[in-house]
Amino acid sequence: MIIASVGNIAQILIVLILATAAVIIMKRDIRSLIKTYSFQSLLLALMALLYFVETGSLTLLFLAIIILVSKVVIIPRFMGVVQKRLNIKRDVKFHFLSPVTSLLASITIVLFVYLAFSSILSELNRFNSSLFLLGATVGMSIVFMGMIVVFTRKQTLTNIIGYLTMENGVVLFSLFLTELPLLIEVLIIVDLIMLTLIATILAFGIDSTIEEFHARLNPFHDSQKKASEEIKDLEAEQQ
Amino acid sequence: MVIYAFVGVSVLLLTVVSKSHRTMNILSIILPASYLALTLFTLVYAAIPTYSLGGNYFLVDHLSLYEILISAFLFMLAALYSRGYIEGSIEIHEMDRSSLKLFYVAFNLLLMAITYAFFADNLALFWIFAELTTAFSAVLIVILNAPKNIGATLKYVFITSTCMLFSFIGLILIFTLTENNLGAGTLNWSSLMSIASTLSPAIMFAAFIFTFVGFAAKSGIVPFHAWLPSAHSKAPAPVSAILSGCVTSVGIYGIIRIYAIASQTSELPKISWFLIGFGLMSMVIATLTMLNQVNLKKLIGYSTVENMGFLLVGLGIGTPLALFWMLFYTLAHAFTKASLFFSAGILHHQYKSVRMEHIRNVFKFQPFAAWSLILGTMAIIGMPLSAIFLPKLSILLESAKLSPFLLFGLLIIFLFVAGAFGIFMIKLLSKKEEDAPGVKRYEASLGMKIPIVILLVTVFALGVFFPQQLNNLLNSIVSELKIG
Numbered sequence: 001m002i003i004a005s006v007g008n009i010a011q012i013l014i015v016l017i018l019a020t021a022a023v024i025i026m027k028r029d030i031r032s033l034i035k036t037y038s039f040q041s042l043l044l045a046l047m048a049l050l051y052f053v054e055t056g057s058l059t060l061l062f063l064a065i066i067i068l069v070s071k072v073v074i075i076p077r078f079m080g081v082v083q084k085r086l087n088i089k090r091d092v093k094f095h096f097l098s099p100v101t102s103l104l105a106s107i108t109i110v111l112f113v114y115l116a117f118s119s120i121l122s123e124l125n126r127f128n129s130s131l132f133l134l135g136a137t138v139g140m141s142i143v144f145m146g147m148i149v150v151f152t153r154k155q156t157l158t159n160i161i162g163y164l165t166m167e168n169g170v171v172l173f174s175l176f177l178t179e180l181p182l183l184i185e186v187l188i189i190v191d192l193i194m195l196t197l198i199a200t201i202l203a204f205g206i207d208s209t210i211e212e213f214h215a216r217l218n219p220f221h222d223s224q225k226k227a228s229e230e231i232k233d234l235e236a237e238q239q
Numbered sequence: 240m241v242i243y244a245f246v247g248v249s250v251l252l253l254t255v256v257s258k259s260h261r262t263m264n265i266l267s268i269i270l271p272a273s274y275l276a277l278t279l280f281t282l283v284y285a286a287i288p289t290y291s292l293g294g295n296y297f298l299v300d301h302l303s304l305y306e307i308l309i310s311a312f313l314f315m316l317a318a319l320y321s322r323g324y325i326e327g328s329i330e331i332h333e334m335d336r337s338s339l340k341l342f343y344v345a346f347n348l349l350l351m352a353i354t355y356a357f358f359a360d361n362l363a364l365f366w367i368f369a370e371l372t373t374a375f376s377a378v379l380i381v382i383l384n385a386p387k388n389i390g391a392t393l394k395y396v397f398i399t400s401t402c403m404l405f406s407f408i409g410l411i412l413i414f415t416l417t418e419n420n421l422g423a424g425t426l427n428w429s430s431l432m433s434i435a436s437t438l439s440p441a442i443m444f445a446a447f448i449f450t451f452v453g454f455a456a457k458s459g460i461v462p463f464h465a466w467l468p469s470a471h472s473k474a475p476a477p478v479s480a481i482l483s484g485c486v487t488s489v490g491i492y493g494i495i496r497i498y499a500i501a502s503q504t505s506e507l508p509k510i511s512w513f514l515i516g517f518g519l520m521s522m523v524i525a526t527l528t529m530l531n532q533v534n535l536k537k538l539i540g541y542s543t544v545e546n547m548g549f550l551l552v553g554l555g556i557g558t559p560l561a562l563f564w565m566l567f568y569t570l571a572h573a574f575t576k577a578s579l580f581f582s583a584g585i586l587h588h589q590y591k592s593v594r595m596e597h598i599r600n601v602f603k604f605q606p607f608a609a610w611s612l613i614l615g616t617m618a619i620i621g622m623p624l625s626a627i628f629l630p631k632l633s634i635l636l637e638s639a640k641l642s643p644f645l646l647f648g649l650l651i652i653f654l655f656v657a658g659a660f661g662i663f664m665i666k667l668l669s670k671k672e673e674d675a676p677g678v679k680r681y682e683a684s685l686g687m688k689i690p691i692v693i694l695l696v697t698v699f700a701l702g703v704f705f706p707q708q709l710n711n712l713l714n715s716i717v718s719e720l721k722i723g
Contacts, residue, residue, distance in 0.1 A: 123439045124419050143404065150401050159397055166404050173408060178415040178424055188367070188407075195400055198374055199393065 006054050010047065010131055014138050017043050017172065018110075021142045024165055025106060025149060026099045028090045033161050034079050037168075041071035044168055048175060063185055067171070070189050075164065075196060083157060097152045106148060110141040132176055139173030142166070160199050167192055246273050247351040251344060263343040264322040270347050271314035274354060278307050282712070288429075288719065290360070295427055298360030301716045302566075306357045306492055309570050310485040313577055314350045316690035317477040320581055321346075323684035324476055327588040333383050334475075342382050349375040349481070356489050362410050362426045362496070366403065369457060369489050373399045376486055380474040391473040395466040399456050402463050406453025406493075412446035413500075428496055432721065435503030447501040447510060451494060451517075458490030458547045461521040468528075471540035472593070476584025479536060483543045483580060484573030491550055491569065498554060499720045507557075514555030515645070521548030522652045529659040535586065535593040538663055539579050542619060545656060546572045552649070553634045559717050561637040564630035566713050571626035571698060572619075578694035579615040581687070582608045589681040595663075599670040604680050609668055611691045616664050618698050620657040626701035 020040040027033050048064035051057075097105065114137045121136065146169055149162030167188075250270040257263050281287070281304060288300035325342065328334040334342075352375055356368035373396060381392040410426060416438050417431070418424035425431065435443075452463070459467035467487075471479045494514075501510050525544035532538040550572075553565030583593055585608040590597045601609045618625035621632075631653070639646040 120441055120445050123442060124415060140408070143408065147401055150397055156393060159393075163397065163401060163404075166401065170404055170407055170411075174411045177411055178418055195370070195374060195396065198377055199396055 006050060007131060010050055011134065013043055013047050013050070014131075014134055014172075017047075017168075018138050018142065021145045021165060021169075022103060022106070024161065025102050025145055028099070030083050030089060030155065030157055031080070033158060034076050034083065037161050037164055038072050038076040040165070040168055041067055041076075044171060045072060047172070051175065057179060059179060059185075063171075063175075066185065066189055070193060071164070071168070075193070078196070079157065079160070086157070088155060088157065095152050095154065097148065102148050102152055106141065106145045109144045110137065113137050113140045113144070135176030136173055139169050139171075139176060142169030142172060145169075156199065160196060163199075164192070164196070246270065246277075247347065247354075251347055251351075260322070260326065260339055263339065264318065267318040267321070267343050267346055268315055271311045271318060271350055274307065274311040274350070275315060278304050278311060282308075287715075295429070296361045296364055297355075297358045298427075298429055299358060300719055301712055302492075302495070302719065303357040305566065305712055305716060306488060306569075307354055309488070309573050310350070310353050310357070313481060313484045313573060314346075316577065316581075316693060317481050318346070320480075320584070320687050320690045321475075321477045323687040324584050324588070326684075327681070328383065328475060331588070331591060333385070335384065338382050341378065345375050345378040345382075349379065349486075353485055353489060357492060360428050362413070362428060362431075363407075365493060365496070366407055366410060366453075369454075369493065370400065370403055372486055372489055373403070373457070376478070376482055379478045379481075380470055383473070383475060385473070388473045391466070391469040395470045398463060398466045399453075402456030403453040406450045409446040409449030409451075409453075409497075412442060412449065416442050416446065428500070431500050432503070435500045438504060440504040440506040443501050443504050444506045444509065447497055447506075448513070450497045451513075454490040454493035454497070455517065456490070457493070458487040459521075459544050460490075460517055460547055460551065461524045461544065464521065464525070464544045467544055468537045468540035471543065471580075472534055472536035476536075476580050476587060479540075479583075480577035480580040483540070483576045487543060487547055488569055488573065491547065491554075494551070495554060495720070498557075499722055502557065502722045511555045511557050514551045518548040518551030518553075518555060519645075519648065519652075521545065521551070522649075526652050526655045526659065529656065529663075532659070532663065533595040535583050535595070535598070535663075535667065536580070538659070539576065539583060542656070542660070543576060545652075546576070546619075549631075549634070549649075552638065552645075553630075556634065556637050556641055557722050558637055558640075559722075561634050562717050562720065562722060563713050564633040564637075566716055567709075568627065568630040568634070571630060571701065574694050574698050575615060575618045575625070575627060578611060578691050578698070579619065581691045581694070582611040582615060585681070585683045585687060586612075588683070595667060598667055599672045601668050601670075604678075605683070607683065607688060607691075611695060612664065613668070614695050614699075616660050618695070618702075620660050621653065624699060624702045626698045628702055629705075 017040055020036050020043065023036050024033060024040070027036065045064045045067040048060050048067060052060040052064060114133075117137055117140070118133060121133070143166045146162045146164075146166030149165060150159050151162075153159055153162065247270065250266050253262075253266050257266065281299060282301075285299070287304070288298055290298055321342075325334065325339070329336055329339075349372060352368050352371040356365055356372060359365040359368055377392050377396050380395065381388050413431070414424040414426055417426075417434065420434065420437060456463035456466075471482055474482060498510065498514070501507070522545050525541045525548065529538055529541045529545070532541065546568075550565055550568060553561050553568065585605055586598060586601070587593050589605050589608075590599075592598070618627055621627040635646055635649060638649060
C-alpha cells in the first residue's frame with residue numbers, strides 16, 4: 001500500500017517536472033525563468049528523497065541534499081544577482097523557433113522519445129517497473145527541451161538556464177535508470193557550477209562593450225594593484 | 240601518477256607566486272618537459288598496462304601514454320613559443336599584462352586535465368576531465384581583449400558542454416546495461432572490454448551514438464563543428480595549436496575507447512559505417528568551406544575539421560592496419576597543424592590580422608614565416624616525404640578494400656583540399672603592393688622560430704624514417720584495442 005502511494009507521488013512529481021520544463025520554454029522574463037528553474041530542482045530533490053524513503057540508499061539522500069544546496073539555493077541566487085547587475089529583464093529575439101513552435105516541437109520530442117525507448121530499453125530488467133519508462137522518457141525529453149532553449153534563445157543568461165535544465169533532465173534520467181556512485185554525482189555538480197560561473201562571467205562581457213567589461217572587473221584589479229604597492233612599501237621599509 | 244600530480248601542483252603553485260613573465264614561462268616549459276620525461280620513463284621501464292593510484296580508476300596503457308607523449312611535446316613547444324608571442328600581444332595591446340598569470344595557470348591546468356583524461360580508465364572520470372579541458376581552454380581563448388573572443392568562447396562552451404551531456408546519457412545507458420548483466424554496474428573501460436561481447440547490441444549501439452555526439456563535438460566533427468573554426472581563429476596562436484593538436488584528440492580518444500567496446504558486439508558493421516559517414520560529411524563540408532576562405536587561421540581551423548573527419552574514416556575502416564596508420568596520423572596531424580598555427584601567429588603579429596586583405600609582401604617582411612607556411616602546407620596536404628603521406632596512402636588503400644567508391648570520394652576530397660590550400664597560399668604569398676608608410680618589420684624572437692623548425696624537421700623526418708620503437712608502440716596499442 002505504501003509502495004503504491006510512493007509510486008503515485010512519484011508520478012505526480014514527474015509530470016510536474018515536465019510542466020516546469022514547458023514553462024521554461026515558454027517564459028521570456030528572465031527572473032521568473034530563474035525561479036522556475038529553482039522550483040524544478042526542488043521537485044527533483046523531492047524525487048530523490050522519495051526514492052531514499054523507498055530504498056533506504058544513502059547515496060540518494062546525499063544526492064537530494066546536494067541538489068537542494070547547489071541547485072535550489074546557490075545557483076539561482078547567483079544568477080539572480082548577475083541578472084540584476086546586467087539589468088536584462090526579458091529576451092525578445094529568438095533564433096529559428098519562437099516559444100510556441102518550440103513547445104509544439106517538444107511535444108513531438110516527448111512522443112518520439114517514448115516510442116524509441118519503449119522499443120530499445122525493453123531488454124533491461126528494470127523495464128517492468130511501471131515508473132521506469134515514464135521517468136526515463138521525461139528525463140530524456142527534458143534534456144532535449146533544454147537543448148531547444150540553449151539553441152533558440154539569444155541571451156546568454158537564458159542559455160545557461162537551458163543548459164542547467166538539460167542537466168536536471170540527465171539527473172532525472174539517471175535516477176530512474178540506475179544508481180550512480182556518489183563520487184560521480186558530486187563531480188558532476190562541481191563541473192556544473194564551474195561551467196555556470198565561466199559562462200556567467202562571459203555573459204558580462206558579451207552584453208557590454210569591452211571598456212565596460214573592464215570597468216566592471218576593475219575593483220578586482222585595483223585591489224590587486226594596492227596589494228602589490230603595499231608589498232613594495234613594506235620592502236622599502238625593511239631596506 | 241602521483242608524481243604527475245605532484246609535479247603539476249608544485250609548478251602551479253610556483254606559477255601563482257612568481258612575478259615575472261620569464262619565470263612563469265620557464266615553469267610552463269618545465270611542466271610538459273617533465274611529463275614528457277616521466278611518460279618516456281614509464282613507457283620504457285614500467286609494466287604496461289597497469290592500474291595506478293589504487294583502485295581501478297586510472298589505467299596506464301600504451302594508447303594513453305602515446306597520446307600524452309604527443310600532448311606533452313606540443314605543450315612544451317607551445318610554451319616555448321608563447322614567451323615571444325604573448326610579449327608581442329601585450330605590445331600591440333591585445334592582452335593585458337595583468338592576465339599573464341591567468342594565462343599560464345590555465346595553460347598548465349589544461350595540460351594536467353588532458354593528461355588525467357588520457358589516464359582515466361573509468362569513463363565517467365574521463366568525461367569529467369574532458370569537461371575540464373573545455374573549461375580551461377575557454378579561459379585561454381577569452382584571454383585576449385576582444386569582444387569577438389567572448390562570443391567565440393561562449394559558442395565553444397555551449398556547443399561542447401551541451402553535446403557532452405548527451406555523452407553522459409550514453410554512459411548512464413552503458414552503466415545500466417552492465418548492472419543489468421552483472422548485478423553491479425561498472426564504467427571501467429578494461430572491465431567493459433572483457434564483458435562487451437555479452438552486452439545487448441541494440442542498447443550498446445544507442446549508447447554509442449549518445450556518447451559519440453559529445454566526443455564528436457569535442458573534436459569538431461560536422462554537424463557539431465560550428466565552434467571550432469571561430470575559436471581556433473580567435474585564440475592566441477599557441478593556444479590554437481594546442482586546441483587543434485591536443486584538445487581535439489581528447490574527443491577522438493574518447494571515440495576510440497567507446498568504439499573498442501562497441502566493436503565487440505554484433506553491431507560492428509553498422510557502427511563502422513556510422514563513423515565513416517560522419518567522417519565523410521565532416522570532410523566534404525570542411526573542404527567546401529575552405530575553398531573560398533579569406534582568413535588564414537580559419538582555413539587552418541577548417542582543415543582540422545577535415546582531418547578529424549579523415550581520422551574517423553580511418554577508425555571506421557577498423558582493420559588493424561588502418562588503425563595503426565590512423566594513430567600515427569594523429570601524431571603527424573598534430574605536429575603539422577601546430578607548425579602552421581605558429582607560422583600564422585608570426586604573420587598575425589606582423590599585420591595585426593590574419594585576413595587575406597591585410598597581408599602583403601610576406602617574403603619581404605617575414606621570409607621565415609612564408610617558408611614555414613609553404614612547408615607546412617606541403618606537409619598537411621600529404622605530399623610525399625612528409626609524415627602525413629604514408630598514413631594517408633595506407634588508409635586509402637585499406638578503404639579500397641572496403642569499397643572502391645569510398646576511395647574515389649576520398650581522393651576527390653583530397654584534391655579539393657590541396658586545391659584550397661594551394662590557391663590560398665599562392666594568393667597570400669604573391670601579393671605585392673605598395674606598403675603603407677611607416678610599416679615596421681616585426682622581429683620574431685628565436686623562441687618563436689625554434690618550435691616551428693623542430694616541428695617541421697620532425698614531420699619531414701618521420702616521413703622518410705620510421706623508428707622501430709614507434710612501430711612497436713603503435714603495434715601494441717592496436718593489439719590492446721582488439722578492434723576488428
